[in-house]
Amino acid sequence: MNTFNGKSLLTPKELAEALGASESSVRRWVDRGDIRIARTAGGHRRIPLTEAIRFIRLINAPVVRPELLGLGTLPSNDRSTRTLSEDEMLFESMLACDGDTIRGFLVSRYLEGQSLSALFDGPLLGAIRRVGDLWQHDERGLLIEHRATEISIEAIGSLRRLLPPVDENAPLALGGAPQGDPYQLPSMMAGAVLSESGFRDVNFGANTPVELLGKEAIHRGARLVWLSISAPSEPKPLKASLKKLAVDLAKEKIQLILGGRYHGEYAPQHATNVTLVQSMTELATFATRMARGQKKQKVKDSV
Amino acid sequence: MNTFNGKSLLTPKELAEALGASESSVRRWVDRGDIRIARTAGGHRRIPLTEAIRFIRLINAPVVRPELLGLGTLPSNDRSTRTLSEDEMLFESMLACDGDTIRGFLVSRYLEGQSLSALFDGPLLGAIRRVGDLWQHDERGLLIEHRATEISIEAIGSLRRLLPPVDENAPLALGGAPQGDPYQLPSMMAGAVLSESGFRDVNFGANTPVELLGKEAIHRGARLVWLSISAPSEPKPLKASLKKLAVDLAKEKIQLILGGRYHGEYAPQHATNVTLVQSMTELATFATRMARGQKKQKVKDSV
DNA sequence: TTCCAAATCTTCCAAATCGTTCATCTCTGC
DNA sequence: GCAGAGATGAACGATTTGGAAGATTTGGAA
Numbered sequence: 243m244n245t246f247n248g249k250s251l252l253t254p255k256e257l258a259e260a261l262g263a264s265e266s267s268v269r270r271w272v273d274r275g276d277i278r279i280a281r282t283a284g285g286h287r288r289i290p291l292t293e294a295i296r297f298i299r300l301i302n303a304p305v306v307r308p309e310l311l312g313l314g315t316l317p318s319n320d321r322s323t324r325t326l327s328e329d330e331m332l333f334e335s336m337l338a339c340d341g342d343t344i345r346g347f348l349v350s351r352y353l354e355g356q357s358l359s360a361l362f363d364g365p366l367l368g369a370i371r372r373v374g375d376l377w378q379h380d381e382r383g384l385l386i387e388h389r390a391t392e393i394s395i396e397a398i399g400s401l402r403r404l405l406p407p408v409d410e411n412a413p414l415a416l417g418g419a420p421q422g423d424p425y426q427l428p429s430m431m432a433g434a435v436l437s438e439s440g441f442r443d444v445n446f447g448a449n450t451p452v453e454l455l456g457k458e459a460i461h462r463g464a465r466l467v468w469l470s471i472s473a474p475s476e477p478k479p480l481k482a483s484l485k486k487l488a489v490d491l492a493k494e495k496i497q498l499i500l501g502g503r504y505h506g507e508y509a510p511q512h513a514t515n516v517t518l519v520q521s522m523t524e525l526a527t528f529a530t531r532m533a534r535g536q537k538k539q540k541v542k543d544s545v
Numbered sequence: 546m547n548t549f550n551g552k553s554l555l556t557p558k559e560l561a562e563a564l565g566a567s568e569s570s571v572r573r574w575v576d577r578g579d580i581r582i583a584r585t586a587g588g589h590r591r592i593p594l595t596e597a598i599r600f601i602r603l604i605n606a607p608v609v610r611p612e613l614l615g616l617g618t619l620p621s622n623d624r625s626t627r628t629l630s631e632d633e634m635l636f637e638s639m640l641a642c643d644g645d646t647i648r649g650f651l652v653s654r655y656l657e658g659q660s661l662s663a664l665f666d667g668p669l670l671g672a673i674r675r676v677g678d679l680w681q682h683d684e685r686g687l688l689i690e691h692r693a694t695e696i697s698i699e700a701i702g703s704l705r706r707l708l709p710p711v712d713e714n715a716p717l718a719l720g721g722a723p724q725g726d727p728y729q730l731p732s733m734m735a736g737a738v739l740s741e742s743g744f745r746d747v748n749f750g751a752n753t754p755v756e757l758l759g760k761e762a763i764h765r766g767a768r769l770v771w772l773s774i775s776a777p778s779e780p781k782p783l784k785a786s787l788k789k790l791a792v793d794l795a796k797e798k799i800q801l802i803l804g805g806r807y808h809g810e811y812a813p814q815h816a817t818n819v820t821l822v823q824s825m826t827e828l829a830t831f832a833t834r835m836a837r838g839q840k841k842q843k844v845k846d847s848v
Numbered sequence: 849t850t851c852c853a854a855a856t857c858t859t860c861c862a863a864a865t866c867g868t869t870c871a872t873c874t875c876t877g878c
Numbered sequence: 879g880c881a882g883a884g885a886t887g888a889a890c891g892a893t894t895t896g897g898a899a900g901a902t903t904t905g906g907a908a
Contacts, residue, residue, distance in 0.1 A: 255855075262554045263585065264896045265856085271586045284903040286856055297586075304583045304593055306553050339747060385757050388721065388749040392733075399702040418691065424727065424752070430695075444642060446691040449727070454688050558864070567887045568865080587894045589865055 251280070252289040252311070261298070262306035271297075309346030332369035337386060341393040344369075345400050352401055358438045359526035361401075362431045366394060367522075370427070394427055398434050405434075408442050413533060415441040416459045417468030418450035419502070420480060428470040428502055435522050440533035441466060452483040456490045464496055466532065468525070471502040485510040497532065501525060552615050554583075555592040564601070565609035574600070595709045602658045611653075619653040620646065635672035640689060644696040647672075648703050655704055661741045662829035664704075665734045669697060670825075673730070697730055701737050708737075711745050716839040718744040718832070719762045720771030721753035722805070723783060731773040731805055738825050743836030744769060755786040759793045767799055768839060769832070774805040788813040800835065804828060 252260075254268040261268070272279050272287055277297045280288045291311065298305060305311065335343040348361055373390045377383030415436045419429045426448045433445035444462075446455065452469070459467045467487070471480075484500070491498050492515045500509050501519045509518055519525045555563075557571040564571075574580050575590055580600045583591045594614060601608060611619045631650075638646040651664055676693045680686030718739045722732045729751045736748035747765075749758065755772070762770045770790070774783075787803070794801050795818045803812050804822045812821055822828045 253856075262552075262591075266896050267585065267587070267894080269857090270894080276586050282856095282903080284857085286903065301586050302583060303585075304554060304591065381757060382761070384754065385749055385761055388753055389747065392748050392750050395698065396702055399699055402699075426729075444692065445695050446688055447695050450691055451687065454684060458685065458688055556864080569887050570885080572866085573885080585865095585894080587866090589894065 250291045252291060252294055254287050254289065256310050257289055257294055260294075260305055260307050260310040261303055276301075307346060307350070309343055309350060329365055329368040329372070332365045333372045336369050336373050336390045336393070339386070339389045339393070341396060344393055345397040348397050348401055349404065352404060357523075357526060358401060358405075358431075359435045359522040362435065362522040366397075366431075370394065391427055395430060398430055402434055402437065405437055408437055408440070410442075412440055412442045413465035414462060415443045415466040415468060415529070416446070416455060416462070416464045417443070417466075417470070417499075418446035418455060419448045419470045419472060420475065420483075421449055421451050422475045422480075423471060423473040423502075424448050425470070425472040425502075428472050429468070431522055432468050432470055432501065432525060435526050436466070436468065436529050439526050439529035441529060452480070452487050456487045459491065459496055460494050466497045466499065466529070467491060468499045468501065469505075471500065471505045471508060474504055475508070481508045481510070484508050485513075488513040488516050491515060499525065499528065553594045555594060555597055555614070557590050557592065559613050560592055560597050563597075563608055563610050563613040564606050579603070595707065598656065598707045599709055601656050605658055608653075608656055611656075616652055616656075617645070617649060619649045619656075631668045632671045632675075635668045636675050639672050639676050639693045639696070642689070642692045642696070644699060647696055648700045651700050651704060652707070655707060660826075660829060661704060661708075661734075662738045662825040665738065665825040669700075669734075673697065694730055698733060701733055705737055705740065708741055711740055711743070713745075715743055715745045716768035716836060717765060718746045718769040718771060719749070719758060719765070719767045720746070720769075720773070720802075721749035721758060722751045722773045722775060723778065723786075724752055724754050725778045725783075726774060726776040726805075727751050728773070728775040728805075731775050732771070734825055735771050735773055735804065735828060738829050739769070739771070739832050742829050742832035744832060755783070755790050759790045762794065762799055763797050769800045769802065769835065770794060771802045771804065771828070772808075774803065774808045774811060777807055778811070784811045784813070787811050788816075791816040791819050794818060802828065802831065 254265050254272065258265045258268045268277075269287065271277050272289070277289060278293050280290065282288060294311065297303070332344060332347060335347070344366075348366065351361055351365075352358065370387075370390055373383070373387050375383075376386060415433075417429060417432060417436075419425055429445055429447060433443040436443040444464075455467060455469075458464075469484075488498050488510045492513065496515065498513075498516045499519055500516065501521075501524075505518055510516055517528055519528060557568050557575070561568045561571045571580075572590070575582050575592070580592060581596050583593065585591060597614065600606070608614065608616070608619065611617065631654075635647060635650060638650070647669075651669065654664055654668070655661065673690075673693055676686070676690050678686075679689060718736075720732060720735060720739075722728055732748055732750060736746040739746040747767075758770060758772075761767075772787070791801050791813045795816065799818065801816075801819045802822055803819065804824075804827075808821055813819055820831055822831060
């Protein structure tokens with residue numbers, strides 16, 4: 243499947259979503275003759291892309307979600323080849339610095355029911371890692387990686403607007419990346435995933451002093467602290483401050499979650515309130531279970 | 546009806562309810578040409594969100610129910626009862642890490658007709674500077690500054706969604722903060738302001754190697770390069786690379802704009818294509834004039 | 849192949865929107 | 879105060895839209 247041309251036949255549903263109209267309307271327009279179509283043997287309407295474009299230009303219709311017309315996103319009923327080329331497609335879009343396609347792709351997938359954690363672990367982080375590998379070979383790679391970060395920040399922002407609002411009484415989660423770690427993206431993703439999992443999240447971003455984070459978590463009555471460790475660091479001090487952090491948080495029964503490429507190297511041993519996660523999905527699993535527990539506890543408290 | 550919140554097409558009824566006006570009036574405004582619209586194949590009016598925003602700013606209409614426009618809740622737009630000074634209010638919200646209030650405040654001021662550059666120069670940068678001063682006295686200040694950055698990033702994203710779409714033929718602007726400068730925010734603001742001024746903007750964010758930026762600008766046919774210098778640096782190398790950048794860009798007739806707290810200290814002398822700006826407003830003024838010039842040139846080219 | 853879930857079909861209906869007209873309201877100038 | 883101009887909002891029958899119900903088709907998996 244040629245990812246960039248998308249497919250040449252659209253279903254009424256696809257055209258309807260691309261135009262921000264209803265399936266019923268598209269069917270009526272087709273039946274009235276405004277859009278010329280082909281039919282499958284069984285009578286289902288199939289709209290040639292060129293015909294869709296002719297119609298769009300004819301009535302000057304605004305296209306709400308261009309990616310559904312195949313300019314970026316794979317058609318949704320092409321499940322066999324989808325997973326294979328998803329990463330490829332996002333990677334190509336990153337190379338082209340095409341933020342619209344990336345945002346559109348992620349939003350589409352989210353609306354289709356994918357979780358944020360799956361989207362991050364799969365296509366998005368996949369593409370970003372490949373972009374990151376680039377600047378071994380190509381000096382432009384560094385620029386592209388910078389741009390990919392900005393695009394991803396924007397895309398995560400768009401996705402967050404689609405999340406249902408979080409309960410004001412939801413447990414609080416604080417986090418960031420430790421001092422010396424300049425990567426913003428993983429922590430931002432973690433915040434979004436935690437919000438999806440039922441926490442109120444407060445992300446302090448890259449390069450956050452671990453000691454302050456701990457104090458703040460206690461001060462604000464957080465139930466969870468996350469740290470994303472994506473850059474190597476002086477081993478001794480970070481390991482020590484993580485250990486202290488774990489102990490301090492344990493006193494208040496606050497969970498500490500460590501993730502990121504280098505999280506294993508600095509993680510404190512033998513701490514009961516520390517959890518290591520390898521992926522956003524693991525984070526989501528842990529957080530969802532924990533949020534459910536907190537809710538029960540809240541209910542129990544209020545009884 | 547499209548239920549998800551990122552809705553980009555409004556019906557006349559929705560806009561009417563959001564403005565507290567009648568459908569009849571909206572229809573009249575549309576038919577008179579005050580609001581540019583699209584039509585469905587059946588002739589029903591569909592109003593692009595950005596066009597609704599443009600109209601609201603144009604006639605300075607109060608928005609009674611912003612949530613119908615997907616804008617979330619805005620602070621009371623009862624303009625007579627504003628007691629706290631704007632700066633004070635934003636600062637307080639930053640202290641409380643209350644991102645919603647800050648986003649709502651900025652969006653509502655934008656709807657009232659303020660320009661992005663004025664909002665950035667005034668309330669937003671004002672509040673951020675005060676937050677920045679905090680950690681002279683209070684160690685929590687550093688955390689709050691981190692959080693203020695994240696909040697501002699999100700707010701700028703929200704504002705950008707409201708800008709009218711940029712013409713595909715608009716001149717291209719590339720920029721970022723130079724190597725060694727970790728501040729993301731000023732460059733992100735500059736990108737938004739340039740977009741408002743009629744450029745297609747590509748922001749490479751903090752810590753971007755100046756040499757690569759220059760090559761990329763030439764490679765992609767940019768008309769403008771911006772650099773926001775918010776952190777002190779080794780004077781010699783940065784000054785040298787800026788000088789080389791200015792010369793390289795001059796050959797292609799690309800303007801270089803330098804801004805940020807420390808821009809004066811590294812700016813090349815005697816370069817005709819280099820402009821120093823002290824504020825986002827100055828950037829906007831320069832960029833708007835330049836974009837107008839580019840447009841004229843485009844028209845002339847096509848004749 | 850056979851089977852199943854998801855997508856699409858047709859048909860129907862309530863709600864929204866259309867274009868139009870008309871009464872009401874608000875301002876301005878005298 | 880009053881006449882006229884212009885804007886507003888309500889009302890009308892005709893048309894369009896969006897969604898639901900139940901039958902059929904599709905694409906992929908056992």
